[in-house]
Amino acid sequence: MSSSSSxxxxxxxxSKEEDEILKAYVExxxxxxxxxxxxxAGLIRCGKSxxxxxxxxxxxxxxxxxxxxxxxxxxFVFYKKYGEFKWSKLAEELPGRSDNxxxxxxxxxxxxxxxxxxxxxxxxxxxDDELNSSQQIEDSQEDEFHIPQLKFRxxxxxxxxxxxxxxxxPNMFYNNIVGSTSTLIDRGSIIxxxxxxxxxxxxxxxxxxxxxTQYHGDFMDPDFWLHNSSLDNxxxxxxxxxxxxxxxxxGKKPISLEDDVEANLLDDFMDPFLCIDFSNLEDDVEAxxxxxxxxxxxxxxxxx
DNA sequence: AACGCAGCCAACCGCCAAAGA
DNA sequence: TTCTTTGGCGGTTGGCTGCGT
Numbered sequence: 001m002s003s004s005s006s007x008x009x010x011x012x013x014x015s016k017e018e019d020e021i022l023k024a025y026v027e028x029x030x031x032x033x034x035x036x037x038x039x040x041a042g043l044i045r046c047g048k049s050x051x052x053x054x055x056x057x058x059x060x061x062x063x064x065x066x067x068x069x070x071x072x073x074x075x076f077v078f079y080k081k082y083g084e085f086k087w088s089k090l091a092e093e094l095p096g097r098s099d100n101x102x103x104x105x106x107x108x109x110x111x112x113x114x115x116x117x118x119x120x121x122x123x124x125x126x127x128d129d130e131l132n133s134s135q136q137i138e139d140s141q142e143d144e145f146h147i148p149q150l151k152f153r154x155x156x157x158x159x160x161x162x163x164x165x166x167x168x169x170p171n172m173f174y175n176n177i178v179g180s181t182s183t184l185i186d187r188g189s190i191i192x193x194x195x196x197x198x199x200x201x202x203x204x205x206x207x208x209x210x211x212x213t214q215y216h217g218d219f220m221d222p223d224f225w226l227h228n229s230s231l232d233n234x235x236x237x238x239x240x241x242x243x244x245x246x247x248x249x250x251g252k253k254p255i256s257l258e259d260d261v262e263a264n265l266l267d268d269f270m271d272p273f274l275c276i277d278f279s280n281l282e283d284d285v286e287a288x289x290x291x292x293x294x295x296x297x298x299x300x301x302x303x304x
Numbered sequence: 305a306a307c308g309c310a311g312c313c314a315a316c317c318g319c320c321a322a323a324g325a
Numbered sequence: 326t327t328c329t330t331t332g333g334c335g336g337t338t339g340g341c342t343g344c345g346t
Contacts, residue, residue, distance in 0.1 A: 011315080011316075012314095012315075012316095013314070013315080014314090014315090048316090048317095049315075049316080052314090052315070052316085053314090053315085056314075056315085057314085100313085100314075100315085101313085104312070104313055104314085107312095108311065108312060108313085111310095111311085112310090112311075115310095
């Protein structure tokens with residue numbers, strides 16, 4: 001550990017004296033190296049702790065107290081613009097507020113409202129129109145986990161259909177196969193931060209992923225389905241288990257299927273061949289039309 | 305007055321990327 | 326080019342406080 005595991009460093013709440021020492025040192029010498037700041041100022045804190053204390057509490061323009069209406073609006077506008085929260089970027093747009101402040105604000109709001117079955121977003125916030133622009137969709141494709149969210153929000157009939165069928169499935173099923181969040185299941189409708197794979201071709205809802213799977217989202221890769229549809233389930237399962245490289249949701253950290261399954265204690269629900277009847281989906285797709293608005297999805301549409 | 309609970313917020317942890325040696 | 330250190334970030338935890346019972 002670079003800076004946080006030393007047995008000599010103090011942890012916990014900062015005292016007034018420590019604050020004054022840190023403030024005086026930073027104002028006189030700056031913050032080029034936080035470990036040096038800690039050492040030279042005579043603090044028994046790690047550099048990271050000093051940095052956090054300075055940026056969140058001690059620097060001159062730091063703002064405390066509840067968020068103003070204007071600040072709240074900026075948070076939501078940011079989400080509208082980028083389709084996700086980046087606390088540090090948001091902090092740049094809210095002078096005086098640290099990323100930690102904004103994160104706390106949002107998490108508290110989210111927890112409170114979702115507990116009541118409400119969306120954490122304001123009632124008058126129309127995400128769909130904004131996200132409908134080609135630029136927004138293009139931006140969102142940098143993160144696989146937001147593409148389905150943007151598209152599926154447009155099709156409440158499909159949401160309801162899918163959700164109705166999955167409501168009884170434990171949360172982990174969503175988290176690992178569908179990729180949604182548990183709070184959505186509690187709410188009983190799929191809106192907000194949910195993520196559901198692209199429209200699954202019948203009869204098997206959850207297809208084997210492509211050989212070079214990077215995300216669970218690739219489960220619905222239409223090419224893979226086209227190339228492997230001749231395999232029976234047992235053969236496809238063997239291919240899937242032996243050749244798939246599992247990684248975490250960010251696509252970086254390798255994980256074994258066994259680890260993942262064991263961690264979640266839900267072997268059955270981790271089964272990518274789990275079949276759920278989406279027999280009505282085709283009608284929904286025809287009715288929705290715009291669901292298939294890029295090349296991959298057009299292929300999928302053809303498949304169906 | 306005592307207790308439990310929820311909300312808030314400060315702080316920590318672990319991961320990662322950039323910078324430096 | 327490789328290894329180490331540092332800073333930055335997001336997720337999470339734990340303590341404090343206020344409120345209701």
